[in-house]
Amino acid sequence: MDFGSPRSHAPQALRPLLLALSDPRSAASYDESGWDSLIPVARTARLLGVLAHRVYEHVDRSTLPERVQRHLDAGLTEARYRRQKTLFLLHTITPALSGHAGPWVLLKGAAYVAQDRPLGRGRLPTDVDLMVPRASLDGVEHALKSAGWVFEKTEEYDQHYYRAWSHELPPMVAAGQSMELDLHHTILPPIGRIKPDTARLFSDAMPVAGTAFHVLCPHDQLLHAIVHLVHDSDFIGRLRDLVDIDAMFRALPLTDADARAALIERARLHDMEKPLRMAAMLCRGWFETPGCEELISDTVTAGDSFFYGERVITLANRVLGPANALDGSERSRRRAGKLLEARSHWLRMPPWLLAYHTASKGVRSLAQWATKRQGAATG
Amino acid sequence: MRIAEIPEQLLFHRLSTEGVGIDFGSARARVKTNLPACAASIRTVYGGYFADDPSGMFDVTVDLRRVRGIRAYVRPQCQLLCDGIVDQEPFPLDTSLPLLEWGTNYSLATRLYCYLLLHAGVVERGGRAIVMPAMPGSGKSTLTAALTLRGFRLLSDEFGVVRLRDARLLRMLRPLALKNESIDVIQRFEPTAVLGRRFPKTRKGTVAHLAPQPSHVDARQEVASPALVVFPRFDPAASVELHPVQKARAFARLAVNSFNCEALGPQAFEALSQLVAESSCWQLRYGDLNGAIKALRELLDEAKQVDGPGLLSDKREAVRW
Amino acid sequence: MPLVAVDGLRIRHFDDATVVFHPLSWDAHLLNPAAFAVLELLLQAPHSESEIIEFLEDALRDEDRPQAVAHSEKLISELRSLGLIRQTADSAIDANRRDP
Numbered sequence: 063m064d065f066g067s068p069r070s071h072a073p074q075a076l077r078p079l080l081l082a083l084s085d086p087r088s089a090a091s092y093d094e095s096g097w098d099s100l101i102p103v104a105r106t107a108r109l110l111g112v113l114a115h116r117v118y119e120h121v122d123r124s125t126l127p128e129r130v131q132r133h134l135d136a137g138l139t140e141a142r143y144r145r146q147k148t149l150f151l152l153h154t155i156t157p158a159l160s161g162h163a164g165p166w167v168l169l170k171g172a173a174y175v176a177q178d179r180p181l182g183r184g185r186l187p188t189d190v191d192l193m194v195p196r197a198s199l200d201g202v203e204h205a206l207k208s209a210g211w212v213f214e215k216t217e218e219y220d221q222h223y224y225r226a227w228s229h230e231l232p233p234m235v236a237a238g239q240s241m242e243l244d245l246h247h248t249i250l251p252p253i254g255r256i257k258p259d260t261a262r263l264f265s266d267a268m269p270v271a272g273t274a275f276h277v278l279c280p281h282d283q284l285l286h287a288i289v290h291l292v293h294d295s296d297f298i299g300r301l302r303d304l305v306d307i308d309a310m311f312r313a314l315p316l317t318d319a320d321a322r323a324a325l326i327e328r329a330r331l332h333d334m335e336k337p338l339r340m341a342a343m344l345c346r347g348w349f350e351t352p353g354c355e356e357l358i359s360d361t362v363t364a365g366d367s368f369f370y371g372e373r374v375i376t377l378a379n380r381v382l383g384p385a386n387a388l389d390g391s392e393r394s395r396r397r398a399g400k401l402l403e404a405r406s407h408w409l410r411m412p413p414w415l416l417a418y419h420t421a422s423k424g425v426r427s428l429a430q431w432a433t434k435r436q437g438a439a440t441g
Numbered sequence: 442m443r444i445a446e447i448p449e450q451l452l453f454h455r456l457s458t459e460g461v462g463i464d465f466g467s468a469r470a471r472v473k474t475n476l477p478a479c480a481a482s483i484r485t486v487y488g489g490y491f492a493d494d495p496s497g498m499f500d501v502t503v504d505l506r507r508v509r510g511i512r513a514y515v516r517p518q519c520q521l522l523c524d525g526i527v528d529q530e531p532f533p534l535d536t537s538l539p540l541l542e543w544g545t546n547y548s549l550a551t552r553l554y555c556y557l558l559l560h561a562g563v564v565e566r567g568g569r570a571i572v573m574p575a576m577p578g579s580g581k582s583t584l585t586a587a588l589t590l591r592g593f594r595l596l597s598d599e600f601g602v603v604r605l606r607d608a609r610l611l612r613m614l615r616p617l618a619l620k621n622e623s624i625d626v627i628q629r630f631e632p633t634a635v636l637g638r639r640f641p642k643t644r645k646g647t648v649a650h651l652a653p654q655p656s657h658v659d660a661r662q663e664v665a666s667p668a669l670v671v672f673p674r675f676d677p678a679a680s681v682e683l684h685p686v687q688k689a690r691a692f693a694r695l696a697v698n699s700f701n702c703e704a705l706g707p708q709a710f711e712a713l714s715q716l717v718a719e720s721s722c723w724q725l726r727y728g729d730l731n732g733a734i735k736a737l738r739e740l741l742d743e744a745k746q747v748d749g750p751g752l753l754s755d756k757r758e759a760v761r762w
Numbered sequence: 763m764p765l766v767a768v769d770g771l772r773i774r775h776f777d778d779a780t781v782v783f784h785p786l787s788w789d790a791h792l793l794n795p796a797a798f799a800v801l802e803l804l805l806q807a808p809h810s811e812s813e814i815i816e817f818l819e820d821a822l823r824d825e826d827r828p829q830a831v832a833h834s835e836k837l838i839s840e841l842r843s844l845g846l847i848r849q850t851a852d853s854a855i856d857a858n859r860r861d862p
Contacts, residue, residue, distance in 0.1 A: 094498035102502070102524035105552075129498050136554035143704040143788075150787050238787070386525025689779030689792050696790060703788065707772060710783040710790055714774040 071347030071379045073389035076301075079103050082113060083305065084349060086120040097130045106384035107301050110137030111184030141184045147240045148175045151190050154236075155243065156274045158205040159194075165276040167193040167267045169246065169286060173277040176270045181309050185302075189233065189242040192275075195264060196247040203231065203245065211236045211243065228252075249286050255409060256293060258332040281328040284310040288341040289334055292370060293409060296402040297378040304382060307341055308349045316342075316353025326360055335361055340370040344378065369409060377402050443655060445488030453480040455492065460502065462493030466612030466661035467556060467602045468549055471495050472541075474505040476519060479537040482650075486538070486616040486637040489655040501548045505541045507534065523548040536640050539648050542618060546599055549613070550700040556611065557709045558700040559601030563610055564593040566741060569668035570610045572601050572720070574698045580675030580727075583623040586651050587730050588737065590631040595657045596665060600700070605708045608715035610665040614658060616650035624649045630730060667715075668744045670695065670722045671737065681732040683740070684724045691722035720744075763849040764808035765838065767801055771846065784845055791844055796821070800837050801846060808850050814838060 072080055078100050082089050092100070104110040114134035123131055152172070159166050168176050171187030194202050211234045213221070224232045229251050233242040248260040267276040278286060287310060291303040314321045329338040339361040346354035366372075380390065380398040388395055444452065444461075455461050457480070460473035474480055501523055508518040508531050517534035520527050521544035528547065532540040550558060562573040562585030571593070575581045582598055589595040596602070597613040604611055616637070619627055624647065627634055635652040670691050686694075695713060696702045702709045721744040727733035770785035780798040783790050793801060796818070803809055803817055811834070818837075819830040841847045 095496060098498040098502075101498075106524065106526055127498065129500070132555035133500070133552070136552060139554040139705060143706065146706065146786075146788055153786060238789070384526075687778045688776035689781055692774075692776065692781050693790075693792055706788045707783060707785070710772055710774075710781075714781065717776065718774070 071344075071375075073379075073383055073387060075387035075389055076103065076383045079107065079109065079113070079387070080348065083109070083116060086116040089117045090121045090125055094127055094129075097127070097133075101130070101133045103384055103387045105133075105137070106386050107299070108186050109184075109302050109305060110134070111141035111186060112137075112302070112305060113184070114138045115141075115180075115184035138184060141186055144186050144188075144241075145175050145182070148172055148187055148190060151239055151241050151243065152176060152273065152275065154239065155192075155206065155209070155211075158209045158211075159202060159274065162198040162201045162205065163195055164198070164274075165195075165264060165267050165269070166274065167264065167276045167278060168270070169193055169249065169278065170290065173270075173283065176273055176275055177277055181306060181313070185306075187241070189244050191230075191244045191246060193246040193249065193263070199231075199245065199247050206234060206243070206245075209236070214242065250289060250294070251410065256289065256333045256337070258334070262331060280310075280314070281325055282332075284314070284325070285329055285332055285334050285338065289337050292337045292340045292344070294406075296381075296399065296406045298381045298399050298402065299384055301382045301384070304341075304344055304348060308345050308351050311342075311345055311351045311353060314353075316351065316357060318353075319356075322353060322357055322360060326357070336367045336370040340367075340375065343372075343375055344382075347375070347379065348382075369405065374402070374405065442492065443488060444484055444490050444492050447484070447492060449481060449484060452484055452492070453477055455495075456480050456483065460495040460504070462495045462497070462499060463487060463490050464493055464661060465549075465614045466596075468500040468553060468613060469493070470545060470549075471499040471502040472545075473503070474537070474541070476505060476507055476534070476537050478535070479505050479519070479541060482538040482637055483541075485635065486650040486652045488635060488652050489658040490614075490653075491658075501545070501552060503541065503545050503548065505537055533642075536643060538637060538650065539618075539640050539643050542616060542650065546615070549600065553602075554701055554704060555605075557603035557605060557702060557705055557712050559603060559695055559702075560599070560698045560700060561601035561695075562598050563596035563601045563665075564588045565596060565610070565665040566593050566738070568663070568665050569741060569744070570596060570665040571669040571671055571737060571741060572610070572667060572695075572716070573671050573673050574601075574695060575599070576672065576674075576698065578675065579673045580623070581673055582617060582619055583626055583675070584673050584727075584730070584733060586617045586619060586623075586627050586634075587630055588734060589617075589651075589654070589657065590627075590634055591734050592738075594660055595653055603712050603716060604664070605705070605712050608667065608712045608719070610667060612661045612663065614653050614661050616652055619649050619651060621646045626730070627651060667717075667720045669737070669741055670717065670720045671740075672722075672724045673733075674724065674726045675728070676726050677728045679726045679728045681729060681736050682726040683736060684726075686722040686724050688717050688720075688722055691720075692717045763851055764810050765804055765814070765842075765847050766808040766850050767804040767847050768845065771801075771805075782846060787845055789844070791846065796833070797837055797841065800834070801841060804847050811835075811838060 078096065082100060101110065104113045114137040117134060169191035171185055172190040174182030174185065175187065213232045214235050215232045221232060224230065229248045230244050230246040233244050235242055249258055249263065250256055263278060263282055266279040266282065268279055269276050277283065287303065287307050291297070291300055291307065314325065316322055326335065326338070329335045339358060342354040342357040345351040346358070377398040380395050381402060456473055457475045460471045463470050463472050472483065504522040505519060506522065507513065508520050518531040519534050519537045519540060520531040521529055521540050523544060529540065529544050559572065560575045562575065562581045564571050564585060573581050573585060585598050595614060596610055598615060598617040600613040602611040602613045624639060628636060637650040637652065639647050639649045641647045672686060672694065692713060702713065721740070723740065725733060725736065772783035774781050780793045781790055782793055799821060800814060800818070803814065815831055815834045818834045
């Protein structure tokens with residue numbers, strides 16, 4: 063797999079990590095000081111397992127210092143644990159799902175684990191995202207509750223607003239399960255600005271052999287990862303999400319003109335062309351991902367956007383990396399972060415709600431809910 | 442040159458610039474601080490260690506710094522950066538060493554998935570180790586400290602470091618944190634013991650640190666075999682009572698009282714099983730420290746020497762995909 | 763429906779009890795001799811509930827025999843809830859895939 067070299071969008075302090083991720087063979091030549099800089103940054107970016115996986119694929123481990131091996135192994139160990147817990151959760155809930163119309167579609171990290179694809183290796187999922195048809199949602203929720211699953215947040219306004227405004231229920235937990243279960247009925251809030259074609263998400267979902275589950279088709283997985291980062295987050299510390307997107311672009315491959323055209327068409331179907339373009343601009347800037355340049359010129363009709371354009375990218379570049387690999391001051395990162403948080407709240411609220419500037423309970427509660435969801439985002 | 446022999450000014454200079462490497466045995470840290478008081482504390486409680494070259498690779502870099510800004514005038518504070526990130530709440534400026542110690546322990550516990558880390562005090566004699574799981578009220582730290590002052594060598598006060606491939610105990614030599622009455626007990630028990638200053642008003646009460654002895658520091662790369670697992674229970678009303686503990690139960694209590702047993706899955710299961718298989722397991726109820734030490738010495742002598750298994754079936758390589 | 767032990771269990775005996783590691787949940791469980799006897803039976807081959815009861819009856823002392831049924835029902839239920847045994851019709855856990 064060809065990874066290319068990192069460009070000038072990334073902070074200087076992050077270049078060693080990006081280089082090691084993009085050209086793992088180069089890691090064989092690092093001295094102990096080099097690793098000493100690299101490993102803590104990878105760990106904070108939650109990319110240590112991914113780094114370890116890529117390095118071990120290309121470098122004979124016996125050529126690496128013992129201490130380095132220990133830390134790379136630690137990254138893989140943590141990832142292996144999360145993977146195991148994910149598989150255990152999926153195995154446990156399978157009986158509860160039977161009898162309720164599917165498909166039962168795994169999203170994001172849980173999907174990569176279930177498919178056992180290279181993209182999933184070394185990652186650290188913290189929860190399992192499962193999307194079921196709206197008509198089955200109540201039945202599945204009930205079945206899970208009977209099987210011992212409970213909602214973590216039980217406050218009434220949380221419950222109400224999740225169900226009324228959102229595309230997902232509050233997280234569920236169960237005894238003996240380390241991971242949380244997030245039930246979705248689509249991938250973005252129904253009241254939101256982007257309107258994916260949910261019916262096609264389901265109808266084009268693909269089964270995962272040996273399991274009762276489906277995953278989104280490859281284009282939809284990629285687009286979901288993209289909106290999760292550029293539409294549904296504040297970018298802060300989310301480099302690992304961009305690493306996933308870069309890997310998926312390469313796997314397509316984005317260099318293939320037909321694959322690119324099909325992806326753009328799919329993005330248009332889901333109303334996600336601008337986020338797609340933005341993701342390509344970010345990947346070009348951070349990873350020089352092949353095919354991004356072409357994708358950007360192919361989507362020029364999407365127009366420049368306030369929310370998905372150059373200005374946001376400049377801010378995102380300052381906050382994507384971990385806090386222990388900054389070029390600028392911590393203050394400038396914080397400032398960029400605050401602006402991106404505000405953008406995130408703005409995007410989450412539908413246009414018609416913004417008309418209400420009074421401190422009416424509805425608006426404030428939604429903002430609180432939006433903030434709470436933001437705060438809960440980890441992994 | 443040991444840290445205690447380095448002139449205070451010079452040590453502070455090194456700590457406040459590139460830092461100083463400190464080797465605990467199974468892990469090593471690069472330590473930095475820009476606080477003179479913290480440097481002075483380090484000189485005492487790490488006196489027996491060597492100040493290693495700070496270049497190269499370390500398992501963690503810890504940096505104890507004064508908090509800057511307006512608040513610093515109202516309530517002076519210090520904070521700890523671990524690999525450039527602040528994980529802990531700031532402490533009052535005059536409580537810097539406890540923050541350095543607790544923060545460093547936390548960093549080690551969350552990074553070292555290469556070992557099975559039990560929450561226990563571990564000492565050894567003749568290469569045979571006593572593992573003492575840390576339960577609240579056990580008096581584990583006091584007992585560990587006292588043992589190290591009576592012919593047992595320290596592996597660790599906090600971490601039972603178990604090598605996954607063969608269940609041997611490794612060293613994680615760190616200053617022993619003593620709390621409240623324990624400090625006086627140890628001071629009376631051994632007046633020559635090197636104790637750092639007392640820090641009152643911490644979350645855990647008054648804390649002081651016992652410096653590991655130079656000869657114990659010198660042994661930091663030595664490996665020990667499991668021989669005893671002892672669950673201590675301090676009871677001022679008791680003298681010394683020993684009760685055998687079922688091995689399977691000892692296994693369960695050790696697993697529950699570990700930092701990362703669950704995350705290591707099958708490797709931890711195998712290593713912990715081996716450790717318990719080779720150990721004699723006991724509950725020790727004691728009010729008299731000298732009596733407890735004597736009892737442990739006898740117990741260690743009596744414990745059957747079991748040959749190690751060589752490599753366990755799951756080698757470290759199994760961690761890879 | 764016959765019951766059988768799941769694949770991939772790791773088992774370590776100590777003098778008095780047995781610890782068992784589950785390859786999917788990664789939980790470890792403490793089994794007393796009776797519980798392990800049942801598990802061992804089901805490791806060898808699938809057995810029906812009545813066969814398990816008969817087995818336990820034989821193993822118990824005379825005075826405990828009347829409780830054999832209640833005992834074994836409880837044991838079987840616990841072993842099932844821990845995922846250590848399953849009905850032969852349940853989907854087999856692919857222990858190799860879960861436990862690299």
